[in-house]
Structures are given as C-alpha cells and as structure tokens.
Amino acid sequence: MDFTPTEEQEAARQLAARIFGDLATHERLTTVGTDTDPELWKALCSAGLLGAVEEIGLLGLVLLAEEQGRTTAQVPLVACGVYGVLTVARHGTDEQRARLLPGLRAGTTVVTGAFPADGRISAGEDGLLTGTVDRVPWLRDATHVLVPDQERALWLVATTEASVVPVELTAPWAAGRLVLDGAAGERIGGAEPSAAGETEARAGACADVLAAARIAFAGLQAGVCAGSLARAVAYTSVREQFGRPLATRQAVQSRAADAHMDTEAIRVTAYEAAWRHDHDLPSAGHALTAAWWASEAGKRVVHTGQHLHGGAGADLGHPVHRHFLWGRQLDAYLGCGTEVLAELGDMIANGDPS
Template identity: 65%
Template structure:
C-alpha cells in the first residue's frame, strides 16, 4: 500500500486548503448559521474542486474532505461529491453521465443522500416499453444532511435500490430540520415522486462504502482542526507561571487525541486506496467509519476539554468542531452499530 498522494492529488489538496483556510473563517461561519456559505461554495466550484474530486479518485476526495473538516466549512462539498458526482460517474448509464455530471462538476447541481436504507422508502418501477428505468417513490426520510441545498437527492429504497429524485420535483416535500452541526439538513417526504434508477445490484453497497470513507476523511479533518486549536490554546495559556502544555496530564490527553486522529486518517486512506485500486474494501470502509465514530467522539471531547472553561463557550470556534464531530458520529451510524455490521460481515466472509 502506498498512500503518498499523486502530484494531481497533492495539488488539489493544496488548493482546497488555501480556499477553505482563507474563506471558512469564524465570522463567515457565524454569519452562515445553519445554512450554506454561498460565496464559499461559488469559489470552490469556480476553482474546479468538485471536478478534481472526480479525477483524483476516492483517495483524492478523502484528502479534500480533510480540508473541509479541518475548517468545518459550511458547504455541501463532500455530500454532493459522493452522492452525486462519484455515484453517477461509477454507476450511471452513459446517458445519465452525459446529462447530469456537467452540472455537478460546476456546482449548479447539488446532491444529498437519503442513506442508509431503513425500510421507510418504497419504490415502484414504471412498466412498459417507454419506462427507461423510471419509477415512483413513497415514504419519509426523517433526516437528510444538506437537503436544503440539494437540487437532487439520491434515495436508498427499502430493497436497497438507488433512485435519483429532484428536490423540487412533484411529490417531493422538504422540511427544515435542526441537527447538532449546522448542516442545512431537512426531512424528506416522498408521495409518488418520479425518480430514475441509478445502477443495479451492488450499487447501494458501493455508494454507501464510498460515503462512509469520505465522511471518515471529514472526521479526520475535524479532529485535526480541534487538536490544532487545543495545542495553540494550551501553549499560550499559562497557569502558575507556565504554559498549560507543560502539564503531563495535558500532554497525555493531547497525545491520545493525536493518535486517534491518525488512526482515523490512515484507515480512511486505506479504504479509499483499495477502492481506487479496484480491490474489495467493504471491511476497510466499515473500519474507517468505526474509527471516525468511536475515536472522533473522543478527540472532539478532548479538544473542548483542553480549552477548559473556554471550551464551554458556545461561540468559541472549538465548539463548532465538537458539534461536527458528534454529528459525524451520528451520520456514520454510531460506533456500536458500525462495529456490529463489521462483525457480521467478517463472520459471513469467514477466514481467508
């Protein structure tokens, strides 16, 4: 395994770091509230970052996802890439790719993902010679991150088939929902909504594994950003005439957080690398999701704790990392649920 970024991946990550670092500032995040920073999204798309994610593979997207997480940038970048750009590029028909991909590349179209399949959405395929993979969807998805920004929603039906619906289409109702992190989320209600099928057998599992890997990359960035703030704070803040960072308890807590962050990062890299190499990666995607959920929760708690009373201030930048870390834990399914799924997969596959 070689996780060294290619020249193209390194260039894309550097560009993302500069744009997110320059524009995803505390003042702009406060101004955005629970919505998206439209100006930042425009800059990201003008720089071609969605297209770069498509060209540099899942590992490239994980690298870019880290930069979004590091600054908790309030844009639907990763969601639109995994549920729109990459899903259609890998599982769409030639006609779907030609029709849909250009708008996802330039950001005029934004995708959200109603995942995973939980038995609440039922699909009925159209019949007849002119059906062409169409269908109707009925059901409710209580929480879809970034739904309020989406022009398209990739919906996982109860039978694990994938369907694309237009967020503003007939039979589709979206309602605002507040979450731990300000992810512009919503409740999706489908009542005979027209939809088009995406992919066939195995597409659901592939898209879900890719999404888990990419959002683990976001968590790696969130944790790295939280830890960087904690290091800066404990290095500058003095107690009894010396920096807090010289206290052994502080050093050990920060060291544990650093190791957890690296574990999240390397497992996400491994899953993404295996995907790009055409190797099976279901186990690795679940492993990265477990680390992101379990260890990510520890890291953002540590980052807030190391700030002392300042960390309890809801307006302090480190608190946003805390909220993102907890929301990503929930979005990935929770460490217990992910671990159970990983165990079931290992038992099913048996020893090599």
C-alpha cells in the same frame, strides 16, 4: 499499498486548503450562522475542485474532506462529491454522465444522499417512489437526492418532486426530512434490470455508494479532529497556569498525544479504505473500520479538544465548540460506534470477503 497522494490529488488538496483558509474563517462562519456559505461554494466549484473528484477519486475526495473538516466549512462538498459526482461517474450510464456531470462540476446541480435509508423507500411498478427518511444532510441545499429503494436500486430524485421539511441537527448541515409520495425518480444505471445478474449488480452499486460515503465522511471527521486538536495545542501553548504554559504539564501532553494517535488512526483507515475503493478492491469491511474509528475515536478527540480549552471550550461562540458539534454529528451520522461494530462483526461472522 501506497497512500502517498498523486500530484493531482496533492494539488487539489493544497488548493482546497487555501480556499477554506481564506473564506472559512471563524468570523465568516459566525456571520453565516447555520446557513450554507454560497460564496464559498461558488469559489470551490469555480476552482474546479468538485469536477476534479472524477479524476482524483475517493482518496482525493477524502483529502478535500479533511481540509473542509479542519475549518468546519459549511458547504455540501463531501455529500455532493460522493453521492453526486462519484456515483454518477462510477455507476451512471453514458447518457447520465453526459447530462448530469456538467452541472455537478459547476455546482449548479447539488446532490445529497438519503443513506442509509434501511428499506424505507419503495418503488412501485410505475416507478414512482414512496417513503420517508427523517434526517438527510444538506437536503435544503440540494437540487437532487440519491435514494436506495427496498430492492437496493439507486434513484436520483429532484427535490421539487419531494417534500422537504427543515430539520436542525447538532451541526449546521442544512438538513431536512425527506418525504416521497409518488415521486418520479431516475434510476442510476438505466432502466429496470431484466436479469438476476443485473439486479445483483444494482445491489452492488448501492453497497458501493454506502461504503464510499462512510469513507468520505470518515475523512471529514479526520479533518474535524485535526482542527480541534490544532486549536487545543495552540491554546495550551500560550495559556498559563501557576506561571507555566498548560502545554508543559504531563496530563495535558498525555491527553493531546492520545488525541493525536486517535486522529491518525481515523486518517489512515480512511486512506486505506479509499485507496482500496479506487483500485476496485473489496472495501466494505475497510469502510466500516474507518467509520468505527471516525465515530468512536472522533468523539474522544473533540471532547479532548473542548476539555483542554477549560471554561473557554464551553463557550458556544468559541471556534473549538464548532468542532465539537461537527464531531458529535459525524459520530451519529456514521451510525455510532456500537452499531458500526455490530455490522462489521456480522460481516466477519458470515465470512464476507469484503
């Protein structure tokens, strides 16, 4: 396994870092408030970064997610990349790819995902969808939402077909409550499966999307943690106590070192899972491993970042507090460590090779 980015992946990462660095500043994020930044979204799409996900794959998206996490930039990049671009490119029909991908590349079509929905969406014999998912990230920005039905088929639903009730999460992710009441949807991969093998393939596609989403959001957590730790290191290097910078004290160094190791663990498990996914190797277990590290270790890192800022870290307007909120939100979104670990344990106990 070689996780070294390709030239294309590294170029995309550097471009994303430059755009996020220029436009996702603390001052700008403060001005944007809890809303999504439309100018930043336009800049990312105009630069071709969303469209590039088709070529740079899931590992490339993880690299972009890291850069977004470092600045906690408020755009639906990860959600649209994994639930939109990668899903359509990997599982859509030729006709769906030709019709949907241009809008996804341009950012005019924004897709988020109601994952995991845990069987809460059902499809009737007429193909109409019914059900509710309480918290869907970036739903208020989306033109479409990807949902799995009880049979684990994937459906793309226009948000005009759904009721979207705004929901406030820990992090400002423009979330909403999705209510489908006889909504028309488009089945990703084509019409109703006619054979058992096709039904299994659809269920496999659903599992594949869930694994990819866990990996991509774990990459986002790696960036959130790296950004939080960088702020803590910068602060403790200049903040003096009893005539010495805080960074010279062993207790501070130990906390920072532990946070660095946790961040690296999140990063490397996300990279490995993404690499395996891109090479069509079994990756569900690796996705759960990455999600567990992102949930458990991520929580520790953002707490450390805030703690090392002392009283300043408790200021709701301080940049490090935003990382704290994102880290806790990602912990919840990924399923919390105990839930993820239980699922991974069941997979191992059942002898699942993935």
